[in-house]
Amino acid sequence: MVEMLDRPAGILTRIPPLPPFVTPEELVADALPLLDPPSRISVTDAAERALRVPVAGKWSAYDRGIAPYTAEPQDISQSRRFKGVVFVGPSQSGKSQMLLSISAHAITCAPGPVQLIHMTKTDADAWVEEKLNPAIENSPLLWERLGKARDDSTFSRKRFKGMRLAIGYPVANQLSSRSQRLVLLTDYDHMPQRLGPKDSPEASPWSMALVRVRTFLSRGCVVAESTPAFPVDEDQFQPPSSLEPHLLPAATAGIVNLYNAGTRGRWYWECPDCSELFEPTYARLDYNRDLDPGEAGEAAVMVCPHCGCCEIEHRHKAELNRRAMAHHGGWLHEGRVVDPATGARRLVRIEDGELRHTSIASYALNGAAAAFSSWAGLVERYEAARRVMEATGDDLDFVGVHYTEIGLPYRKAKDEDEDALTVEALRMQAMPIAKGxxxxxxxxxxxxxxxxxxxxxxxxxxxxxxxxxxxxxxxxxxxxxxxxxxxxxxxxxxxxxxxxxxxxxxxxxxxxxxxxxxxxxxxxxxxxxxxxxxxxxxxxxxxxxxxxxxxxxxxxxxxxxxxxxGRGGLKQRDRVWHEAPERASGGKKARGIKLLNMAVDxxxxxxxxxxxxxxxxxxxxxxxxxxxxxxxxxxxxxxxxxxxxxxxxxxxxxxxxxxxxxxxxxxxxxxxxxxxxxxxxxxxxxxxxxxxxxxxxxxxxxxxxxxxxxxxxxxxxxxxxxx
The missing domain is CATH 3.30.420 (Nucleotidyltransferase; domain 5)
Known part of the structure; x- marks a missing residue:
C-alpha cells in the first residue's frame, strides 16, 4: 500500500497498489480465444466439462445420468430449427439446473448475451447468492472466464470473457430495448402473465422475450420452465384423443398452453418384460387406497399398461431413466402422420422429419419419473390430500400436489349430479325431521x-x-x-x-x-x-x-x-383461526377481543x-x-x-x-x-x-x-x- 501526503488537505491518502504490469503480447493472447468460432458441442457435453454441482454436500462434476430427461431439452436450445423450448414438470426435477447448464455452455462454448428472468427481484437475488455464485466459484472453467473488475459480478449482471449474463425479473423494462441471444424464463407460471401498467396492456413475458432474440435470427432462443400453476380452462377442455395423445388440458394461462403449442414431447420407458414403450405417470402407480397414506406409498409399484404383469419398483426408476436416454424410450413427440391402421397419431423423435410443425420444442415430465422424488412420498402426499378433500371439500392441498408433485394442471372434479344440484333436487332429498x-x-x-x-x-x-x-x-x-x-x-x-x-x-x-x-x-x-x-x-x-x-x-x-x-381468497394461512386482529381499521389500535377468522372460499x-x-x-x-x-x-x-x-x-x-x-x-x-x-x-x-x-x-x-x-x-x- 502506497501512502501519499495530500499537501493542500494536509491528510494522508491511501492508494491501492497498481495491478501487475501486462505486456501487449499478453493482452492479445488473452483476447485471441474470443475470436474462435463457437465450439460445436452440446449443452450437456459442455456442462459435463465445465460445470460443478453440489452432490451430497460436495461439489462434483455435472452428470447427465442423474436427470437424463433434461439432456434433450437443454441441447435443443442451441438448435436453429426452434425459436423456443418449453419444459413443464414437477418441482425438484432438475428443471432450473437446465438453465444453469445452458448458461455454462454460453460462457465456455458460444459467447453471446444471455438474460435469465426470475419470478421476482427477491427470488433473482436469492438465486444468484445461493445457486449461481457458488456454482461459478466451484467451477474452475467458469471462474477463470469471470471478469475480475468490481462491476463484473453483481446481483444483476455477470460479465465473462466475450459474454454477458444478465439476471432480471418480469417487468416490462427488463424485457424491452435489449437484444439477447438467449432469454431464460424460470418458474414461468409464477410470473405475471401480462406485463406493463393496467391501462397500457403489454404482451406476456414469453412474447416479449421472443422479440428480444429476434436480432440473432436462427441462433436466438427463448427457454421457459415451470411447474403448472393455473387450473384447467373448462371452456376449452377437450377429453383425451388418439389424434392428440400428448395434449394437456388447456389451462387458463401459463406454461401449459405454451407446451400445447409446441411439439408435445413426453418421457417414455421401455418395459423390462415386454419391451413396449409407455409413459411413467402417477396414474399407472398401483397401490391399495384403503391403507394409510404412508403404508400405501411404501407398497406402490408401476404397472406396464401393455403386458399388465410387469410391476416395476421405485428402485428401478433411475436405471429405466438412464436406459431411456440411450433411446430405450426417452422423449417422443407428436408427429404429423396418423397411422391408418390404428387411427392414432404417430409418435416420433425430435430429429424426425415427420415431427409436428411448430417453432417450439415442448416437453412435459410426469412426477412419477422425476429423479429427486420417491413414489412412497408422492403417494403419501397425494393420498393425504385426497382424503382431506373428500372429507372436507377443501381441495387446496390436492391442487398443490397436482401442480408441484405430479406436474399437471388441475381440473376440479365434478359430482355426477352437480348439474342437478338445484332447489328442487335438494328439497326432493330433504331429511324428514320436525322443525326445532x-x-x-x-x-x-x-x-x-x-x-x-x-x-x-x-x-x-x-x-x-x-x-x-x-x-x-x-x-x-x-x-x-x-x-x-x-x-x-x-x-x-x-x-x-x-x-x-x-x-x-x-x-x-x-x-x-x-x-x-x-x-x-x-x-x-x-x-x-x-x-x-x-x-x-x-x-x-x-x-x-x-x-x-x-x-x-x-x-x-x-x-x-x-x-x-370472513377472509376471502384461496391462499389463507388456515381454514379457521381465532385471534385478536393485529390492527383495527383506520390504523387504530387493535381490539382486545379475539375474532373467529374464516377462510370463506x-x-x-x-x-x-x-x-x-x-x-x-x-x-x-x-x-x-x-x-x-x-x-x-x-x-x-x-x-x-x-x-x-x-x-x-x-x-x-x-x-x-x-x-x-x-x-x-x-x-x-x-x-x-x-x-x-x-x-x-x-x-x-x-x-x-x-x-x-x-x-x-x-x-x-x-x-x-x-x-x-x-x-x-x-x-x-x-x-x-x-x-
Missing amino acids: IAPAWARFITISVDVQGNRFEVMVMAWGPEGERVALDRYAIHQPPDDAPKAKGDDGKYRAVDPGRYAEDAGVLAELAEKVFPVEGEAYGLKPVAVVIDFGGPPGWADNAEKFWRGQARAGLGGRFYLSV RLKDSVAAALGRTNTPIGAQHIPAWMEAEHVAEHLAEQRTEKGWELRKGQSRNESFDHSVQGLAVAEHLGLNRVNWEAPPAWCMSGLGNPLAVPLERPGDPDSAREPAPAQPAPRRIGYLRR
Missing part, C-alpha cells in the same frame, strides 16, 4: 347469526359424528328487546332492529345461548355449544358487537359466543361438497323438509369462479350459505376434525353426560326443560378441544 327437533344422532348444536341493517338472520344446526349436520331452525329477528331505546317520536313498540345504531339491540341475541333443542326420542335437549355472530355488518355494528361480547364474557358466557370475520368449497353428499352421512349437510324454498335457494346463491365464490347473476340473498360457513368454521375451531367418535370429549358426547344436555320433563317439549345443576360453566372448563 334434533335428530337422534345429534351431538352438539351451533347457532349462526348474520347481521343485516334491520334484522338478525339466524340458523340453528345440529351436528353428529363425522361432520353430519342438518338445520333445525331458520328465522329472522326483527324486534329489538323491550329495554332497548325507543324510536324518536313514538313509543318504539314496533321499531325494527337497528344493530349499527343501538348497541342494546344485540341483547336479543343473548337468549340464543340458553335455547334448548329436544333430541328426537330422548328425554333431554341440547343447548348450543356456540353462537357465532357476524362481526361485519352495517356501520357501527363492529363496536356494538364488541360491547355485546364483553357483556357476555362478564356473565361467564364468553366461551360460547364468537364474533366471526375454502369453507364454501366444503359446504358445497357437503350439500352434494347424498350417498353417505360422512361430512354431509342435509336440507330439512320443513325449510322454505327461499331459504333452500340461499344455499345455492353463489357459484365458484377462478377468484373464489361469487353471487350468481340475479341472486342477492345468500344468508343460509353464510350461516353454513359460520357453523362449519366454529365446529372446526372447537375440534370437529380431531374428534375420536369412539371416545368423544364431553361437549360432543351423546346423552346427559354432555354438559350442554338438559333433562326434559316431557320429551320433545323444550318448554319442559329442567336446568342442570350446577350452572353451565364456560367451554374451556368442559374439555373443549382448542387449536
Whole structure:
C-alpha cells in the first residue's frame, strides 16, 4: 500500500497498489480465444466439462445420468430449427439446473448475451447468492472466464470473457430495448402473465422475450420452465384423443398452453418384460387406497399398461431413466402422420422429419419419473390430500400436489349430479325431521347469526359424528328487546332492529345461548355449544358487537359466543383461526377481543361438497323438509369462479350459505376434525353426560326443560378441544 501526503488537505491518502504490469503480447493472447468460432458441442457435453454441482454436500462434476430427461431439452436450445423450448414438470426435477447448464455452455462454448428472468427481484437475488455464485466459484472453467473488475459480478449482471449474463425479473423494462441471444424464463407460471401498467396492456413475458432474440435470427432462443400453476380452462377442455395423445388440458394461462403449442414431447420407458414403450405417470402407480397414506406409498409399484404383469419398483426408476436416454424410450413427440391402421397419431423423435410443425420444442415430465422424488412420498402426499378433500371439500392441498408433485394442471372434479344440484333436487332429498327437533344422532348444536341493517338472520344446526349436520331452525329477528331505546317520536313498540345504531339491540341475541333443542326420542335437549355472530355488518355494528361480547364474557358466557370475520381468497394461512386482529381499521389500535377468522372460499368449497353428499352421512349437510324454498335457494346463491365464490347473476340473498360457513368454521375451531367418535370429549358426547344436555320433563317439549345443576360453566372448563 502506497501512502501519499495530500499537501493542500494536509491528510494522508491511501492508494491501492497498481495491478501487475501486462505486456501487449499478453493482452492479445488473452483476447485471441474470443475470436474462435463457437465450439460445436452440446449443452450437456459442455456442462459435463465445465460445470460443478453440489452432490451430497460436495461439489462434483455435472452428470447427465442423474436427470437424463433434461439432456434433450437443454441441447435443443442451441438448435436453429426452434425459436423456443418449453419444459413443464414437477418441482425438484432438475428443471432450473437446465438453465444453469445452458448458461455454462454460453460462457465456455458460444459467447453471446444471455438474460435469465426470475419470478421476482427477491427470488433473482436469492438465486444468484445461493445457486449461481457458488456454482461459478466451484467451477474452475467458469471462474477463470469471470471478469475480475468490481462491476463484473453483481446481483444483476455477470460479465465473462466475450459474454454477458444478465439476471432480471418480469417487468416490462427488463424485457424491452435489449437484444439477447438467449432469454431464460424460470418458474414461468409464477410470473405475471401480462406485463406493463393496467391501462397500457403489454404482451406476456414469453412474447416479449421472443422479440428480444429476434436480432440473432436462427441462433436466438427463448427457454421457459415451470411447474403448472393455473387450473384447467373448462371452456376449452377437450377429453383425451388418439389424434392428440400428448395434449394437456388447456389451462387458463401459463406454461401449459405454451407446451400445447409446441411439439408435445413426453418421457417414455421401455418395459423390462415386454419391451413396449409407455409413459411413467402417477396414474399407472398401483397401490391399495384403503391403507394409510404412508403404508400405501411404501407398497406402490408401476404397472406396464401393455403386458399388465410387469410391476416395476421405485428402485428401478433411475436405471429405466438412464436406459431411456440411450433411446430405450426417452422423449417422443407428436408427429404429423396418423397411422391408418390404428387411427392414432404417430409418435416420433425430435430429429424426425415427420415431427409436428411448430417453432417450439415442448416437453412435459410426469412426477412419477422425476429423479429427486420417491413414489412412497408422492403417494403419501397425494393420498393425504385426497382424503382431506373428500372429507372436507377443501381441495387446496390436492391442487398443490397436482401442480408441484405430479406436474399437471388441475381440473376440479365434478359430482355426477352437480348439474342437478338445484332447489328442487335438494328439497326432493330433504331429511324428514320436525322443525326445532334434533335428530337422534345429534351431538352438539351451533347457532349462526348474520347481521343485516334491520334484522338478525339466524340458523340453528345440529351436528353428529363425522361432520353430519342438518338445520333445525331458520328465522329472522326483527324486534329489538323491550329495554332497548325507543324510536324518536313514538313509543318504539314496533321499531325494527337497528344493530349499527343501538348497541342494546344485540341483547336479543343473548337468549340464543340458553335455547334448548329436544333430541328426537330422548328425554333431554341440547343447548348450543356456540353462537357465532357476524362481526361485519352495517356501520357501527363492529363496536356494538364488541360491547355485546364483553357483556357476555362478564356473565361467564364468553366461551360460547364468537364474533366471526370472513377472509376471502384461496391462499389463507388456515381454514379457521381465532385471534385478536393485529390492527383495527383506520390504523387504530387493535381490539382486545379475539375474532373467529374464516377462510370463506375454502369453507364454501366444503359446504358445497357437503350439500352434494347424498350417498353417505360422512361430512354431509342435509336440507330439512320443513325449510322454505327461499331459504333452500340461499344455499345455492353463489357459484365458484377462478377468484373464489361469487353471487350468481340475479341472486342477492345468500344468508343460509353464510350461516353454513359460520357453523362449519366454529365446529372446526372447537375440534370437529380431531374428534375420536369412539371416545368423544364431553361437549360432543351423546346423552346427559354432555354438559350442554338438559333433562326434559316431557320429551320433545323444550318448554319442559329442567336446568342442570350446577350452572353451565364456560367451554374451556368442559374439555373443549382448542387449536
